[in-house]
Amino acid sequence: MAVGAAAPALSRPGTAPLLRAEGITRHFTVSGTRIDVLHDCTFEVGRGEVVAIVGQSGSGKSTLLNVLGLLDRPSSGTYDFDGVDTTRLREGARSRLRGEGIGFVFQQFHLLERRTALANVGVPLVLAGVPALRRRARARELLESVGLEHRLHSRPHQLSGGEQQRVALARALSRDPALVLADEPTGALDAASSTMIMDQLLEQARVRDAAVIVVTHDPKVAERADRVIQLVEGRTR
Amino acid sequence: MLRSLTAGIVLAFAGSRANVARTILSCAGIVVGVGSLILVVTGSDFGERFAIAYSETNAGRAATFEISVMEEVSDQEALEEDIRRAGAQEVSLFQTPSASVLLRSGGTVIDTADFRGVDASLGEIRRFTMAEGRWFTEADLESRVPVLVVNEDLANAMGDRERVQIGTDRWTDVRIVGVLESSGTDFTWQSAYLLRSPASEDLLFGPPPPGQADPYGDYMPSGGVTYLARIDPGDPAAQDPTGTMFHERLTSTAWRWGVRSSDSVWGYRIDGADVIEDAVTYLSWGLAGIAAITLTTGLLGVLNVGLVTVRERRRELATYRALGASRFTLFVVVVMESVVVSLVAGVIALLACWALVTAAAAVLESFVSLPTGVALAIPPSGVLVGLGSAAAVGLLAGIVPAMRALRSSVVAGLRE
Numbered sequence: 001m002a003v004g005a006a007a008p009a010l011s012r013p014g015t016a017p018l019l020r021a022e023g024i025t026r027h028f029t030v031s032g033t034r035i036d037v038l039h040d041c042t043f044e045v046g047r048g049e050v051v052a053i054v055g056q057s058g059s060g061k062s063t064l065l066n067v068l069g070l071l072d073r074p075s076s077g078t079y080d081f082d083g084v085d086t087t088r089l090r091e092g093a094r095s096r097l098r099g100e101g102i103g104f105v106f107q108q109f110h111l112l113e114r115r116t117a118l119a120n121v122g123v124p125l126v127l128a129g130v131p132a133l134r135r136r137a138r139a140r141e142l143l144e145s146v147g148l149e150h151r152l153h154s155r156p157h158q159l160s161g162g163e164q165q166r167v168a169l170a171r172a173l174s175r176d177p178a179l180v181l182a183d184e185p186t187g188a189l190d191a192a193s194s195t196m197i198m199d200q201l202l203e204q205a206r207v208r209d210a211a212v213i214v215v216t217h218d219p220k221v222a223e224r225a226d227r228v229i230q231l232v233e234g235r236t237r
Numbered sequence: 238m239l240r241s242l243t244a245g246i247v248l249a250f251a252g253s254r255a256n257v258a259r260t261i262l263s264c265a266g267i268v269v270g271v272g273s274l275i276l277v278v279t280g281s282d283f284g285e286r287f288a289i290a291y292s293e294t295n296a297g298r299a300a301t302f303e304i305s306v307m308e309e310v311s312d313q314e315a316l317e318e319d320i321r322r323a324g325a326q327e328v329s330l331f332q333t334p335s336a337s338v339l340l341r342s343g344g345t346v347i348d349t350a351d352f353r354g355v356d357a358s359l360g361e362i363r364r365f366t367m368a369e370g371r372w373f374t375e376a377d378l379e380s381r382v383p384v385l386v387v388n389e390d391l392a393n394a395m396g397d398r399e400r401v402q403i404g405t406d407r408w409t410d411v412r413i414v415g416v417l418e419s420s421g422t423d424f425t426w427q428s429a430y431l432l433r434s435p436a437s438e439d440l441l442f443g444p445p446p447p448g449q450a451d452p453y454g455d456y457m458p459s460g461g462v463t464y465l466a467r468i469d470p471g472d473p474a475a476q477d478p479t480g481t482m483f484h485e486r487l488t489s490t491a492w493r494w495g496v497r498s499s500d501s502v503w504g505y506r507i508d509g510a511d512v513i514e515d516a517v518t519y520l521s522w523g524l525a526g527i528a529a530i531t532l533t534t535g536l537l538g539v540l541n542v543g544l545v546t547v548r549e550r551r552r553e554l555a556t557y558r559a560l561g562a563s564r565f566t567l568f569v570v571v572v573m574e575s576v577v578v579s580l581v582a583g584v585i586a587l588l589a590c591w592a593l594v595t596a597a598a599a600v601l602e603s604f605v606s607l608p609t610g611v612a613l614a615i616p617p618s619g620v621l622v623g624l625g626s627a628a629a630v631g632l633l634a635g636i637v638p639a640m641r642a643l644r645s646s647v648v649a650g651l652r653e
């Protein structure tokens with residue numbers, strides 16, 4: 001689909017959407033001045049769907065992704081995830097939901113320094129309480145699936161940008177999340193690495209039936225999405 | 238380009254070195270604090286056990302009274318009965334023979350030994366550790382010859398321990414059934430306990446041989462007796478510092494054993510258990526106060542390092558949150574790191590104290606021989622108090638940084 005495609009619609013009629021954002025706004029107050037970043041964001045994303053969010057720098061893409069990822073709460077509006085109104089949830093329940101259902105890939109990777117690739121991928125599994133032996137096996141398997149079987153014991157600073165992003169991707173997928181959020185995951189990468197990351201994200205949607213939301217400036221990335229949501233001055237189009 | 242690179246490297250190294258130094262310094266506070274706490278516990282435990290051993294060996298177990306009657310006692314049995322009635326649970330004769338007793342074994346004659354006539358029940362009043370043989374039993378009362386227990390100093394001075402005689406003006410064969418361990422708590426030089434029995438009656442209570450004056454006759458007229466008695470330390474009479482209560486109880490029936498003046502009856506507490514307890518309590522409170530101050534300094538050090546690292550690690554902590562860690566998990570992570578640092582410091586302190594105490598014990602043992610059960614060592618309570626306080630300090634020092642870590646938002650943390 002092309003950039004600026006049709007209004008939000010379920011890609012698979014008949015199945016309930018995985019997430020539904022309705023009238024989401026978000027404003028910040030900086031030294032007494034109110035900054036409205038998100039005005040009215042309304043859309044749905046279904047399982048197995050790949051959605052690209054595009055928009056100018058400063059249009060609020062990261063802010064929206066933080067809300068969708070339960071890292072931040074909207075100022076108003078509702079956000080249902082998997083049939084649950086998350087705006088009513090307490091912090092603990094949101095953390096649990098985030099751990100179980102959502103995987104993040106950040107533009108800056110956010111890998112833990114001084115930890116090996118294997119340990120990094122294992123962190124969500126540690127939080128999930130997976131025992132050490134199974135954790136290692138699963139982390140190894142994930143790193144193999146992103147083609148890093150020869151970099152298991154490397155630390156982030158010993159890896160290239162593309163390799164770090166693949167570790168971050170493996171970590172995001174470690175608990176097989178229903179929703180994968182990627183904030184410019186290919187921003188710092190060359191074309192080949194970029195393609196590889198997108199292949200992985202698409203596979204998660206196609207094979208594991210996950211919803212994938214990618215924030216991107218890259219038309220090539222947006223092209224591969226099922227649908228594109230455009231963010232203009234804090235409004236979805 | 239090259240300059241900014243080297244500057245970056247230098248700054249990075251300086252920063253991390255400063256951090257290591259800070260961590261080590263904060264640990265140092267805890268090592269010193271925990272170490273002094275362990276030493277305080279060890280020292281007061283040792284002091285208490287030594288003092289109690291000293292008091293129990295030289296005087297008697299808690300609430301031991303010495304009772305002297307300095308007038309001729311007409312009925313010893315009645316007196317002993319009344320001592321029991323006054324509250325004593327154990328009573329033993331503690332009599333200096335009326336004439337100085339000599340001891341002969343092999344070819345040597347020993348005239349410097351300190352003899353006491355006692356009952357087997359003295360073993361229940363005083364703490365005795367046998368080096369050889371045994372203490373007196375009831376069966377020894379039947380012995381045809383007097384029965385002795387001597388201390389190591391006296392045993393070592395004897396030529397032949399199998400053939401021993403004692404006497405004032407003529408020799409009597411005696412049997413030695415046991416040798417008492419000499420230790421740093423034992424300040425009598427050569428001493429012998431002589432069991433009161435029909436066989437020793439004469440030596441203990443008989444008139445001094447002609448020509449030999451009673452060495453104690455000045456203040457202990459013939460016919461006078463001395464006893465040791467142990468009463469319940471909870472008995473009000475045991476806690477009466479002047480001993481008046483016990484004295485009154487005892488002398489109310491003095492006529493039964495032929496004593497007219499209550500002034501010639503003495504009875505006062507001789508063991509130091511109560512004094513020791515007080516002294517140890519005051520001393521250890523004082524020292525524990527000092528240790529607590531040191532420990533607080535250590536706590537502030539760890540707290541400082543904790544606050545700095547939490548600020549440096551906001552991004553890392555926010556990443557944990559983004560990956561699904563609850564705020565509580567984060568809290569535990571930060572607090573546990575502080576606890577682990579403190580515990581490591583605590584273990585270092587423990588090892589250092591162990592080395593110190595072991596060395597001190599070796600030095601001490603080369604000067605005095607310690608009584609059995611009074612070795613200088615870190616007691617289990619010392620280990621417990623040391624590691625417990627280290628963990629507590631870590632916990633306390635970790636809570637503030639952990640609260641700080643919780644307060645910062647995930648999104649802000651990830652932006653760092």
Ligand SMILES: Nc1ncnc2c1ncn2[C@@H]1O[C@H](COP(=O)(O)OP(=O)(O)OP(=O)(O)O)[C@@H](O)[C@H]1O
Binds near residue numbers: 057063064
């Ligand atoms: N915590 C905050 N406090 C104040 N203003 C904020 C905060 N977070 C974001 N903003 C503002 O909101 C606007 C949108 O920010 P956001 O990071 O969502 O943009 P974006 O679309 O992701 O941009 P980019 O493509 O450059 O990443 C910006 O103007 C930013 O200054």
Ligand SMILES: [Mg+2]
Binds near residue numbers: 061062
């Ligand atoms: Mg952004």
